[in-house]
Amino acid sequence: xxxxxxxxxxxxxxxxxxxxxxxxxxxxxxxxxxxxxxxxxxxxxxxxxxxxxxxxxxxxxxxxxxxxxxxxxxxxxxxxxxxxxxxxxxxxxxxxxxxxxxxxxxxxxxxxxxxxxxxxxxxxxxxxxxxxxxxxxxxx
Numbered sequence: 001x002x003x004x005x006x007x008x009x010x011x012x013x014x015x016x017x018x019x020x021x022x023x024x025x026x027x028x029x030x031x032x033x034x035x036x037x038x039x040x041x042x043x044x045x046x047x048x049x050x051x052x053x054x055x056x057x058x059x060x061x062x063x064x065x066x067x068x069x070x071x072x073x074x075x076x077x078x079x080x081x082x083x084x085x086x087x088x089x090x091x092x093x094x095x096x097x098x099x100x101x102x103x104x105x106x107x108x109x110x111x112x113x114x115x116x117x118x119x120x121x122x123x124x125x126x127x128x129x130x131x132x133x134x135x136x137x138x139x140x
Contacts, residue, residue, distance in 0.1 A: 003042050003140035004030060006071070008064045009131040018061040018132075024125050026118035027134075033114055039079050041138045045106035047114070048096040050089055053079040057135065064135050071139060078137040083127050086134070091120065 007028040009021040035041040040049040056068060056078045068078065091112040095102075102108060112120070126134070 003138050007134055007136040009126050009134050010061050011130045011132045020061050020063040021131050024122040027122040039077050041077050044103050046098050046103035053077040074139050075137045080133050080135040082133045083131050086123050
């Protein structure tokens with residue numbers, strides 16, 4: 001059985017309430033390399049993710065909260081990352097591995113080489129749309 005990513009970009013409106021934004025078409029595609037990087041999901045590569053799952057933010061948008069509630073029981077690893085921390089990450093750094101070292105499916109490389117070619121352009125597209133963070137979880 002596969003695993004899917006549910007990813008929602010958000011930004012604050014003029015009243016300071018988070019609102020969902022459209023998701024770039026490639027950002028939520030099934031991609032286990034990306035899942036490993038974002039939260040350590042499906043991490044047969046054994047890389048150190050950018051962050052351990054943080055749970056849903058307390059101020060998550062009503063739309064995203066509703067979708068999370070609809071999928072309750074089927075979801076795992078709720079988390080969020082700011083666009084600032086995603087764009088500040090050093091993608092040219094060598095991959096770091098968790099205890100046990102490099103997984104059998106992972107060639108040593110940089111994070112830029114590990115992630116697909118659409119990841120960084122999609123983040124830049126989100127930044128230009130005013131997105132402040134992505135909220136996400138996995139199903140499957």
